[in-house]
Amino acid sequence: MKKQGVLNRDIARVLASLGHTDQIVIADCGLPVPLGVECIDLSLKYGVPSFLDVFTELLTDMEVEAFILAEEIKEENPLINQMFELQAIPTYYLPHEKLKTETSKAKVIIRTGECTPYANVILRAGVIF
Numbered sequence: 001m002k003k004q005g006v007l008n009r010d011i012a013r014v015l016a017s018l019g020h021t022d023q024i025v026i027a028d029c030g031l032p033v034p035l036g037v038e039c040i041d042l043s044l045k046y047g048v049p050s051f052l053d054v055f056t057e058l059l060t061d062m063e064v065e066a067f068i069l070a071e072e073i074k075e076e077n078p079l080i081n082q083m084f085e086l087q088a089i090p091t092y093y094l095p096h097e098k099l100k101t102e103t104s105k106a107k108v109i110i111r112t113g114e115c116t117p118y119a120n121v122i123l124r125a126g127v128i129f
Contacts, residue, residue: 011040021125027111028117042054064126067122068121099122
């Protein structure tokens with residue numbers, strides 16, 4: 001049995017397969033999943049698991065070089081946006097419709113139970129060397 005890190009076998013598999021600049025998405029329960037993009041659905045009920053719980057755990061296991069968020073998060077979900085502003089990782093913003101289009105390039109969308117507006121992020125994989 002795995003001793004540390006992400007225990008979910010599907011997420012662990014995806015993280016182990018990432019290369020530089022590959023993208024994964026952590027999504028609220030309302031973000032549409034484009035055809036052809038794998039979805040790992042963690043949602044149990046509204047709010048569980050939370051976006052922040054999943055995000056925090058993934059950051060411990062994944063080298064991230066950039067975050068991509070919807071511009072609308074700045075006004076519609078300032079608490080989650082503030083958490084990104086505190087990170088030492090570059091953050092980029094796109095209009096929500098463009099963010100949804102960009103998710104079609106992701107290796108996976110991890111769906112949470114989050115039900116606050118615009119709680120979606122694209123994580124771009126970095127390298128550890």
